[in-house]
Amino acid sequence: MLTSVLALTDVRMIKMGCFLLLLFSLTSQAQEKPPLQVLVGMNKPPYVQIETSDGFELELLREIVLRMGYRAEFTHVPNKRIQTLLQQGIGDIATLQPMNNAQSELFYSCPYIRYQNVVVSLEAESLSIMQFNDLRDLSLLAFQNASQLLGDDYRQAVENSYKYRETVEQSSQVESLHKKRVQALVMDVNIFYYHHDKISPPQQVKIHPLFPASYYRAAFRKAEDAKAFDAALKAVLQDDKYHLLQERYRINAQSLVEGACEGSR
The missing domain is CATH 3.40.190.10 (Periplasmic binding protein-like II)
Known part of the structure; x- marks a missing residue:
């Protein structure tokens, strides 16, 4: 048993050594x-x-x-x-x-x-967002140029809404949601959680996956x-x-x- 463990360790060490050698070679080149x-x-x-x-x-x-x-x-x-x-x-x-x-x-x-845009709301608000038409009457804060990038259905849902805004400051998006200045956000899910995790204490949120992935x-x-x-x-x-x-x-x-x-x- 000890021999097997030692052999496995040797294999891992060899693989690590090969990887480091390859990395050194690539870096040198x-x-x-x-x-x-x-x-x-x-x-x-x-x-x-x-x-x-x-x-x-x-x-x-x-x-x-x-x-x-x-x-x-x-x-x-x-x-x-x-x-x-x-x-x-x-x-x-x-x-x-x-x-x-x-x-x-x-x-x-x-x-x-791959980026994944989503709609985010506070769980306590119990919003039902199943389709783009559900966004029409919401106060919505999106990332800059979202209305040009997220397709015709989204653009038509928000283009006539006086409650719709876009911003380049994505940290302020998350802050606005937590302070209940807006009802929902539109942004990439990883960017959202990056800023969300820095808020103390964070509130529970609901993710609404309306958009396809963007490659x-x-x-x-x-x-x-x-x-x-x-x-x-x-x-x-x-x-x-x-x-x-x-x-x-x-x-x-x-x-x-x-x-x-x-x-x-």
Whole structure:
């Protein structure tokens, strides 16, 4: 029995040694090449945290680029400008590109990340929100540009409501709900819980899953770069480090991107 335990420990040590050797080799190779300039969005914890240069999305992209044999350097710009800057020759990788984006001069990766927008209300309010029409008479605070990004049914439900607002400050969204300044929020579920968990004491909430998942790709000017990104992404998704990142940042169900590679070019 002791022999078996020792053998198992030896196997684990060998695997760890191989992983560290591979990581050292990749890092050494990456440091010898010019870094890839990655265009990413503004501060959006737990995905993007500018002050500390981390967050789930940044660390995931950093690991993917390392597997491509490069070091990542991030340039933070508003989401609306990311694709335009790449088309103008600025940066090497444009992140957070919706699945319906397909500019003919660019090449797209498989989805590398999944966001899940939801409606959130206080459990004590006992709101019944089963369809978009249920939002019409509610005081609703959404993230910036939600009415342009979440589909026609959502836009039609909120466009004539004087109780509907959008904000760039997502921490203030959660605060407004807890102080009962609004009845419901529209935002990504992981962003909500990031801010919700910092409120003391937090109130019980109800999650209303009205929206489908949103998958996002990376865009490139060269087809070979998109293919290299996909190969690196596949390796990262199969690695334990990916799941450790999910746990560290408390990200839900991100592994679903593994089955969402459609429409790449």
